[in-house]
Amino acid sequence: MGTAIAYQLSKGDATVTIYEKDDAPAGASVRNFGLVWISGRRGGEELRLALHSRENWKDVAGNVPEISLRESGSLTLLSSQSELNVAEEAIESDPANQRDLHLLTTDEVYDKYQLRLAKGVIAALECGLDAMVDPRKAVGAVLQYLTDRPNVDVRLSTQVTSIIDRSITTARGDREEFDVIIVTTGAAGVELISPYALPDDIGVSTTTLVMTSSYHTEQVISPAIADGDSLRYYPFFQPFAAKHLGEQDHLPKSHGAQLLARQLGDGTLIMGDSHYYDDPTRFKIDIEIASYFRDRLDGLLEAEIPRIEKVWLGTYARATDPIRPYVAHPVADGVLYVTGAGGMGMTISWAIADEVVSWINARP
Numbered sequence: 001m002g003t004a005i006a007y008q009l010s011k012g013d014a015t016v017t018i019y020e021k022d023d024a025p026a027g028a029s030v031r032n033f034g035l036v037w038i039s040g041r042r043g044g045e046e047l048r049l050a051l052h053s054r055e056n057w058k059d060v061a062g063n064v065p066e067i068s069l070r071e072s073g074s075l076t077l078l079s080s081q082s083e084l085n086v087a088e089e090a091i092e093s094d095p096a097n098q099r100d101l102h103l104l105t106t107d108e109v110y111d112k113y114q115l116r117l118a119k120g121v122i123a124a125l126e127c128g129l130d131a132m133v134d135p136r137k138a139v140g141a142v143l144q145y146l147t148d149r150p151n152v153d154v155r156l157s158t159q160v161t162s163i164i165d166r167s168i169t170t171a172r173g174d175r176e177e178f179d180v181i182i183v184t185t186g187a188a189g190v191e192l193i194s195p196y197a198l199p200d201d202i203g204v205s206t207t208t209l210v211m212t213s214s215y216h217t218e219q220v221i222s223p224a225i226a227d228g229d230s231l232r233y234y235p236f237f238q239p240f241a242a243k244h245l246g247e248q249d250h251l252p253k254s255h256g257a258q259l260l261a262r263q264l265g266d267g268t269l270i271m272g273d274s275h276y277y278d279d280p281t282r283f284k285i286d287i288e289i290a291s292y293f294r295d296r297l298d299g300l301l302e303a304e305i306p307r308i309e310k311v312w313l314g315t316y317a318r319a320t321d322p323i324r325p326y327v328a329h330p331v332a333d334g335v336l337y338v339t340g341a342g343g344m345g346m347t348i349s350w351a352i353a354d355e356v357v358s359w360i361n362a363r364p
């Protein structure tokens, strides 16, 4: 989020300094799927931010092709009549079809994507607007681009230890003053703003996820793939899922899991994810849920799904008020705390960046 804000700010005549505590970004923005996920967004503010941000990603890709933006859509694979009912009612509920959703037969999926679906899959919900970037490279590539800009100073391996008034002190003891400070420390670093009283309803909490990636496969899977459980998770589908879907299977339910999968340019697959809410002590990964994602994908596609090679955890900060897509709170004069984009930070951060720039420009 901080990188996106810096990028948008640097287009004007501002002088921008980025502080990053690690040698290279390693937070939620690198540990995710890189999905720019329009399909499941709640109508209204959330969808507006997502569509706006998607346009910004395209603009960024023009300057930084290394982000590997792929506008190749997604397929949510439907394995029961109930899941199909959810998809049909969701499509009917949005006559303007703002998310570009379509139902495809299994033959249509093969004709369009050269993907054979397993026997149990009865149809697919296609979202033509879902897109992806390479999460391993995107933030680093944008930071590299900013490093080369004359009005941006990127300071890696520089931990901010305090923000008082409008000055920043780093772990090395350097202190510098700024006109405006935007604090985008993600799920970490809340202590930075702890000297300031936050209102009780600021509502930011954390979610930890298990993610996996596979060995390389020659099979090309161009769209992102989701399973029917994702309909329970994304707010646009949730009311219809609550009406039509029965109890979720025990294993995914006990881990708050759905299947999302996407292929990276090197042929490996990223598969996840499970959700553990407000559990900062969670550091152990259950093998059975890590293997579940690969097995679930294998059960939905007639394709070679390689073995899992890597497993990791990621944590994001989320706004606890479900209708608030993120939190932007002025903690002091000229100091704005921006966080809480939750599971949609890759999808909406570029729109948030524009809103933050407007906030800065509106200052007297």
Ligand SMILES: Cc1cc2nc3c(=O)[nH]c(=O)nc-3n(C[C@H](O)[C@H](O)[C@H](O)COP(=O)(O)OP(=O)(O)OC[C@H]3O[C@@H](n4cnc5c(N)ncnc54)[C@H](O)[C@@H]3O)c2cc1C
Pocket (backbone or CB within 6 Å): 001, 002, 019, 020, 021, 022, 025, 026, 027, 028, 029, 030, 031, 032, 033, 034, 035, 036, 037, 158, 159, 160, 161, 184, 185, 186, 187, 188, 189, 192, 209, 210, 211, 273, 313, 314, 315, 316, 317, 339, 340, 341, 342, 343, 344, 345, 346, 347, 348
């Ligand atoms: C596993 C996982 C999968 C996800 N998948 C998706 C997805 O596919 N699509 C989607 O839209 N969203 C996804 N999300 C959500 C998205 O990744 C996050 O919302 C987003 O990356 C949050 O960005 P951020 O900049 O707030 O936090 P971060 O990316 O964590 O960045 C915060 C940065 O601040 C730095 N920092 C912290 N404290 C200090 C300090 N004191 N001094 C200096 N630097 C500091 C950190 O080192 C870090 O680089 C996923 C999240 C996770 C965890």
